[in-house]
Each structure stands twice: as structure tokens, then as C-alpha cells.
Amino acid sequence: MPRDTLTREQIVQTAIQLLDEEGLDGLNMRGLGKRLGAVATAVYWHVKNKDDLIVLAADQVWGEIELPDLATVDWRSAATRMATGLHAMFSRHPWLVQAFGSYLFYGEGKARYDEHCLAVYEAGGFDDAAADRAAATVFTFVLGNVLGTSAMVSLTRRLSRNGKNAEEAIADTMTKATEVAMRFPRLRARLDAPIATEYAGAPEQTFEYGLRVLLDGLEAERAASATPAAERV
Incomplete structure (x- = not known):
């Protein structure tokens, strides 16, 4: 997409989608340009840099409230x-x-x-x-x-x-954390309760x-x- 057909609104909205999927580390101008069908230099005609783009994206999502x-x-x-x-x-x-x-x-x-x-x-x-x-x-x-x-x-x-494997790594860590928690009476009582949540998990509501x-x-x-x-x- 040529720079004269791109708009700041398109760039910001696409950046939000990329940030939602990949996080801060996953946002870069080359990847953003690829999603937009444009070269990275075309994006720079509308935003100064990555930091500027993140500030613009953040302000856009505040409007959802x-x-x-x-x-x-x-x-x-x-x-x-x-x-x-x-x-x-x-x-x-x-x-x-x-x-x-x-x-x-x-x-x-x-x-x-x-x-x-x-x-x-x-x-x-x-x-x-x-x-x-x-x-x-x-x-x-x-x-x-x-x-x-x-x-x-x-x-x-x-x-x-x-x-x-993120799921396995987290589960393994939680198992180890639970083993440590079982040495402490108040934590053990909660983990042994009939309706126990996983260790470090927030109670409902x-x-x-x-x-x-x-x-x-x-x-x-x-x-x-x-x-x-x-x-x-």
C-alpha cells in the first residue's frame, strides 16, 4: 500500500491488533508494514517511531470505555x-x-x-x-x-x-510452588480444602x-x- 493511501487511523488500528496478538515485543515497523501491505518507510510518513505508535494505540483503546x-x-x-x-x-x-x-x-x-x-x-x-x-x-x-x-x-x-511448551512449564512451576506452600499451615489448609483453588490463584470475585x-x-x-x-x- 503506497504511503499516500495509508492513513494514521489504519496504522494505529492495525498496530492494536498486532499488539493484542504479539505483545510489545512483537510490534515492529517491518511487521506492521507487512500487515498493511506497505513498506515500513511508508508507515513513518504517518507516525514518528514505534514509541509514538504505542502512545497513539494506547490512547485509541482508552476510547473503548x-x-x-x-x-x-x-x-x-x-x-x-x-x-x-x-x-x-x-x-x-x-x-x-x-x-x-x-x-x-x-x-x-x-x-x-x-x-x-x-x-x-x-x-x-x-x-x-x-x-x-x-x-x-x-x-x-x-x-x-x-x-x-x-x-x-x-x-x-x-x-x-x-x-x-508454555503450558507445561507453567504447570511444572505451579507444582513446585504448591510443594513449597504445603510446608506452611495456612496455605496447606487452603490447598487441602474441598474446593481449593490452585496456589497463587485469586479467589472468585x-x-x-x-x-x-x-x-x-x-x-x-x-x-x-x-x-x-x-x-x-
């Missing part, structure tokens, strides 16, 4: 939807979670999400500083919660590229539980700060 209408839902419901949507987006694009350690992200897609987050907490009665803290705390919780899934995707790809508890805490703090000191005595 649905922003709830604050005129129709309460702030708790809105905050839950936003956090759940963010978690789902990170799960669809695990490369973005990995990229947070190496890239500074910005753009209209991310700004749109951040702006609405602040509006959600302001609607809940949080002042400017409290809204900033609440939004940042929930974001950090979501990012940390999805980190394990992202790391597993990255590990599986790395093992496969090194010629190993961990994300939902953690988000609910986190929002409970934020709401309680907001209510306490709004109560006059005399009434708190």
Missing part, C-alpha cells in the same frame, strides 16, 4: 461501571498494562476518561483534592488487579518464543469484592469529612 451518564445513575454505580470498564479494557489489551512501566501516556482518549472520573467523584460530593485522590486510588487498584493476567500473557509468549470495599471506604471518608467536628465527638 463507556462513560455512564451522571444524569441517570448515582455516583457509586457510575464509579463501579467506570472501574469495571477500565478493567475489561486492560484485560483485552494486556500490552498496555506492561507498557505503563516504560511509556508516558497522554491523548484525548485518556483525557476523556480522566475528566469523567473526576466528574463522577465530584457528583458524589468529593471536593477537588478528594476527587483526585479517589480517582487515582481506584485507577491504581484496577491496574494492580489486572497485572497478574497481563504478566501471565507476557510470560506465555516469552516461553513460546524460546521454544518451550476478588475484583468485585475489592472494588466494593474500596468504594465503601472512600464513601465513608467523604461522609466523615463532611460531618462537622462537633457531631463527630
Whole structure:
């Protein structure tokens, strides 16, 4: 495809597909050009370099998150939807979670999400500083919660590229980890339970539980700060 028929939108969308399939290490301009039916130099007419392309791709996927209408839902419901949507987006694009350690992200897609987050907490009665803290705390919780899934995707790809059977290698490691865990009474009790999860596996509904508890805490703090000191005595 000649450079004059390529568009930045085509390049970014194809880059997202490649990142979803191959991860950060699998993205390079030559491979991207091949997918687009163009030479790599044609891609450079639209994006500066790989780093620029990753930032553009990241900002595009931020736009996938649905922003709830604050005129129709309460702030708790809105905050839950936003956090759940963010978690789902990170799960669809695990490369973005990995990229947070190496890239500074910005753009209209991310700004749109951040702006609405602040509006959600302001609607809940949080002042400017409290809204900033609440939004940042929930974001950090979501990012940390999805980190394990992202790391597993990255590990599986790395093992496969090194010629190993990723499934067998992970299973072997988990067996060894379980043997070590069995030496510790609390871990052993859970592993011996009738309905035991594999060692290091998160219990069901961990994300939902953690988000609910986190929002409970934020709401309680907001209510306490709004109560006059005399009434708190």
C-alpha cells in the first residue's frame, strides 16, 4: 500500500491488533508494514517511531470505555461501571498494562476518561483534592488487579518464543510452588480444602469484592469529612 493511501487511523488500528496478538515485543515497523501491505518507510510518513505508535494505540483503546451518564445513575454505580470498564479494557489489551512501566501516556482518549472520573467523584460530593485522590486510588487498584493476567500473557509468549511448551512449564512451576506452600499451615489448609483453588490463584470475585470495599471506604471518608467536628465527638 503506497504511503499516500495509508492513513494514521489504519496504522494505529492495525498496530492494536498486532499488539493484542504479539505483545510489545512483537510490534515492529517491518511487521506492521507487512500487515498493511506497505513498506515500513511508508508507515513513518504517518507516525514518528514505534514509541509514538504505542502512545497513539494506547490512547485509541482508552476510547473503548463507556462513560455512564451522571444524569441517570448515582455516583457509586457510575464509579463501579467506570472501574469495571477500565478493567475489561486492560484485560483485552494486556500490552498496555506492561507498557505503563516504560511509556508516558497522554491523548484525548485518556483525557476523556480522566475528566469523567473526576466528574463522577465530584457528583458524589468529593471536593477537588478528594476527587483526585479517589480517582487515582481506584485507577491504581484496577491496574494492580489486572497485572497478574497481563504478566501471565507476557510470560506465555516469552516461553513460546524460546521454544518451550508454555503450558507445561507453567504447570511444572505451579507444582513446585504448591510443594513449597504445603510446608506452611495456612496455605496447606487452603490447598487441602474441598474446593481449593490452585496456589497463587485469586479467589472468585476478588475484583468485585475489592472494588466494593474500596468504594465503601472512600464513601465513608467523604461522609466523615463532611460531618462537622462537633457531631463527630
